[in-house]
Amino acid sequence: xxxxxxxxxxxxxxxxxxxxxxxxxxxTTTRSGLGRQLFADxxxxxxxxxxxxFVLNRPEAQGCQILVAGRNFGCGSSREHAPWALxxxxxxxxxxxxxxxxxxVNSLKNGLLPIVxxxxxxxxxxxxxxxxxxxxxxATTLTLPSGAAVRFPIEPFARYCLLNGIDELGFLLTRVPxxxxxxxxxxxx
Amino acid sequence: xxxxxxxxxxxxxxxxxETPETPAVLYVDLHLIHEVTSPQAFTExxxxxxxxxxxxxxxxxxxxxxxxxxxxxxxxxxIAVEAAAQQVRELDANCTAFGIxxxxxxxxxxxxxHVIGPELGLTQPGKTIVCGDSHTSTHGAFGALAFGIGxxxxxxVLATQxxxxxxxxxxxxxxxxxxxxxxxxxxxxxxxxxxxxxxxGTGCVIEYRGGTIRALDMDERMTVxxxxxxxxxxxxxxxxxxxxxxxxxxxxxxxxGRDWERALERWHALPTDAGARFDREIDVxxxxxxxxxxxxxxxGMVMPISGSVPERTADPxxxxxxxxxxxxxxxxxxxxxxxxxxxxxxxNGRLSDLRAAAHVLRGRKVAQGVRMLxxxxxxxxxxxAESEGLDRIFIEAxxxxxxxxxxxxxxxxxxxxxxxxxxxSTSNRNFEGRQGAxxxxxxxxxxxxxxxxxxGRITDPRELx
Numbered sequence: 126x127x128x129x130x131x132x133x134x135x136x137x138x139x140x141x142x143x144x145x146x147x148x149x150x151x152x153t154t155t156r157s158g159l160g161r162q163l164f165a166d167x168x169x170x171x172x173x174x175x176x177x178x179f180v181l182n183r184p185e186a187q188g189c190q191i192l193v194a195g196r197n198f199g200c201g202s203s204r205e206h207a208p209w210a211l212x213x214x215x216x217x218x219x220x221x222x223x224x225x226x227x228x229x230v231n232s233l234k235n236g237l238l239p240i241v242x243x244x245x246x247x248x249x250x251x252x253x254x255x256x257x258x259x260x261x262x263x264a265t266t267l268t269l270p271s272g273a274a275v276r277f278p279i280e281p282f283a284r285y286c287l288l289n290g291i292d293e294l295g296f297l298l299t300r301v302p303x304x305x306x307x308x309x310x311x312x313x314x
Numbered sequence: 315x316x317x318x319x320x321x322x323x324x325x326x327x328x329x330x331x332e333t334p335e336t337p338a339v340l341y342v343d344l345h346l347i348h349e350v351t352s353p354q355a356f357t358e359x360x361x362x363x364x365x366x367x368x369x370x371x372x373x374x375x376x377x378x379x380x381x382x383x384x385x386x387x388x389x390x391x392x393i394a395v396e397a398a399a400q401q402v403r404e405l406d407a408n409c410t411a412f413g414i415x416x417x418x419x420x421x422x423x424x425x426x427x428h429v430i431g432p433e434l435g436l437t438q439p440g441k442t443i444v445c446g447d448s449h450t451s452t453h454g455a456f457g458a459l460a461f462g463i464g465x466x467x468x469x470x471v472l473a474t475q476x477x478x479x480x481x482x483x484x485x486x487x488x489x490x491x492x493x494x495x496x497x498x499x500x501x502x503x504x505x506x507x508x509x510x511x512x513x514x515g516t517g518c519v520i521e522y523r524g525g526t527i528r529a530l531d532m533d534e535r536m537t538v539x540x541x542x543x544x545x546x547x548x549x550x551x552x553x554x555x556x557x558x559x560x561x562x563x564x565x566x567x568x569x570x571g572r573d574w575e576r577a578l579e580r581w582h583a584l585p586t587d588a589g590a591r592f593d594r595e596i597d598v599x600x601x602x603x604x605x606x607x608x609x610x611x612x613x614g615m616v617m618p619i620s621g622s623v624p625e626r627t628a629d630p631x632x633x634x635x636x637x638x639x640x641x642x643x644x645x646x647x648x649x650x651x652x653x654x655x656x657x658x659x660x661x662n663g664r665l666s667d668l669r670a671a672a673h674v675l676r677g678r679k680v681a682q683g684v685r686m687l688x689x690x691x692x693x694x695x696x697x698x699a700e701s702e703g704l705d706r707i708f709i710e711a712x713x714x715x716x717x718x719x720x721x722x723x724x725x726x727x728x729x730x731x732x733x734x735x736x737x738x739s740t741s742n743r744n745f746e747g748r749q750g751a752x753x754x755x756x757x758x759x760x761x762x763x764x765x766x767x768x769x770g771r772i773t774d775p776r777e778l779x
Contacts, residue, residue, distance in 0.1 A: 139513070139614075144746060152400070154353035166752075200513065200546060204350075205354075230463075230467070231464035280337070297339065298474060300330060
């Protein structure tokens, strides 16, 4: 799994999932179509017109698949609608020095790569919006335009599943014999 | 070997231990479900032809999208938001199709999912509890390992009663000293989030320890654990003790007789052993905590109510937050006018929270121009509050007394704060737009919220006690 793309940069720290997808859009009962409401309150004026100064509305951001954000991206609510909305919009990787726990797990389950990088790399990326960056999940590297490659940590099983198209629920279902044994072992009156 | 509470609960639920290549298969004792984060999980189950593995360990309720106006809950009036009504219907249909017990709109046991689990006695020490909701951390107050999950994981638990999980790190927060008069558990946890920051607990499960915590009642412990996620920790835990057992004894779904005795025996073994090691430890001096209030757009942007907003000129996010809030750096918050006061939520919607707000409101009026909403955390909390006359106090003061639900904490059910309005709220998140697009939220305790309602301005509750 390789992504080569320009970046969009949102330098603010602590961008929470209520910003990524405001609660009033959570009344949906499907996973699709949330891209239109991604960052709705930052992207649109109260009357619904796009705000020209918001980063995702700028012409140069169109088609960029890598979102570089300030630290602690995705904090707050556990809504999986956040990675659904990002993916639906076309974002395939989120890059930050720190990514909130539940959002990170939800992202991995939706093919959205949560990439945690060191402070200097983050600083450079935040300072260079639109930079052409490559992310290689197999090699676990993020390559800057200079050719310098930075390693990123990623949960090995999630990486394996993403690379091999393995479905985690399918994997869990192969553990049913162990689950049955556990239930028998711990059965209490 | 000496073990922590977290290690004991974790190890007792490992179906398959983790390896470097694969996460643990972790067994879930109790799966709570609500209407917002479950529909897509049921769709996936249906698509794969799977059934719910343990219906007896699964309980559904509706709280986020549900209205709080009595005529909409019981009177047949339509739910104002059609999409919300659709979501409510879909949960109903899914629970019927998959055979899951639902405490639905008409149920006397319905309420916010994190209020009813404990209330029914389902939340118990040593259990693993999950829900598609980040405030599942609330249940950790009983010595359970309880955390929020996403919708894909809701599907995993429905189908297998298990999750793939890596063992989290442990963070001990040792709290010593007595809380002063007018200072509540909410103020304590806001102070903790302020001290360690909104990412201070990332990757960790917090265990709250020390004399201050032991002295808290269960409602207060739930308030503390509830906001663990606001410090980035998926779960917060408090070791069970006599306070825990006294709360649970005789609850409708707690064990009885010999089963209760056996459960007690197991629970007694849960607290962290002397000499057990945490990955990190932090000390908090409770005697220094004052009534707290947030001034910014995350729960870590918090200050003593008597103080002034800090000045951090070099931080653009800080400036942006203050601009959103319409608040100036360096200025006090006291005496600023308030438009809305909300008492409720899984953080502060339990009976003792309502009593605290009523204590301030008794014989007083909500200030002119202020809209106050009091929303009990569950229908049982509502009934209990009414049986002791709290509803009369709220209504006579001029507040709105509602049916239970998440209400204005999340603003997706018809209860919202208008653009630009200031809301003093006992809920857990002051994120931009959390209570409605453009709404400005200041988080505080029920005592502080009620005091602000009476004065119509940001008020230190100690002035009215």
